[in-house]
Amino acid sequence: MKKLVSLLLIFISSSLLARPIEVVTDQYPPYIYYENGKLVGIQVEILSEVMSKIKIDYTLTVYPWKRCLQLMKNQNADLLLGVMKNSDREEFMFFPDEEIVNVSNKLFSLTNEKIKIKSNFQSKTIGTMRGYYYSETFMSYKFLNKMEANSHEQLLDLLFRKRVDYIIGAELVIRYGARKRGLPYYGLNYEFGKSQKHYVASSKGDLATSIVKRFSKELSSFKKTERYRELIKKYTF
Structure with a gap:
């Protein structure tokens, strides 16, 4: 029975990975914003670097913030970039260990x-x-x-x-x-309180959760690199 379940999960994961992972977010310059028609910013570049390292194809789409939350709640998106954790959001999203940035x-x-x-x-x-x-x-x-x-x-x-x-x-x-x-x-x-952690959170689906766990682990390593420090410095003034 366990073997059958494992095979089924592998089949589902393989099928879902046939499409790019859908990441949604809202503009939050200089973390996330459009410049000359292209999405740029601290979190956008960190997302790109880490997703490349774990070899995950993805799309990144901007929506109004409340729509982003609704898409995640309805499992119509896989990941949400730049979201703070609270008890209400934890009911329909998985938050990994590593935050992408701290915001005051x-x-x-x-x-x-x-x-x-x-x-x-x-x-x-x-x-x-x-x-x-x-x-x-x-x-x-x-x-x-x-x-x-x-x-x-x-x-x-x-x-x-x-x-x-x-x-x-x-x-x-x-x-x-x-x-x-x-x-x-x-x-x-x-x-109002201490600085807040912003995460890349996932919907509660098995695949999205497994991807965000891999992302979090790689992000932890990436944040120790010179490249990470360069990205922060690039957008800080």
Whole structure:
């Protein structure tokens, strides 16, 4: 019986590998973004390097973030690039041991003010990305007034058009977007919890899970190389 099950799994895996693995993600510059019609960025290049090393063919498609999550939930995609782990997502995705990057979420404002306690936010509005999970601390603040954006460009517009008092986002992402558009901003010295790990997670299918485990193991080795350090330096400013 065990032999039959093993043979069946081999047959299923071989059949599925006849097609490229479907990886989905959302734009998250400078981690993931389009430049001259081509997807580039820190996570995009790391994904390419590691997938090449484990000899896996894949497609990488950009969707709005909430659609990415729905595709994974319905098992209509194999892997999700650049996702944070929480208990809700663990119900329909497998998260490996090794994260692809660490991201620090901070507040940004048009004024250089100091924020020390959460009571500062009682009468303020914070711009957020629709469907994003920032940290356990941030999500626990039920009193926050939030206004959602569908893209990071919209998020920056909320701030610079003064529709919100602050926006929250990854430091590199907000700095990249603001500098690209020549917009002034201040990164405030207030973080919601520790830096967050972003993963390449898989759907709960056997094949996708086995691939992401191989990916995680190779990623751990790749992060110790000079090539990995070069990629981080390339997109860090």
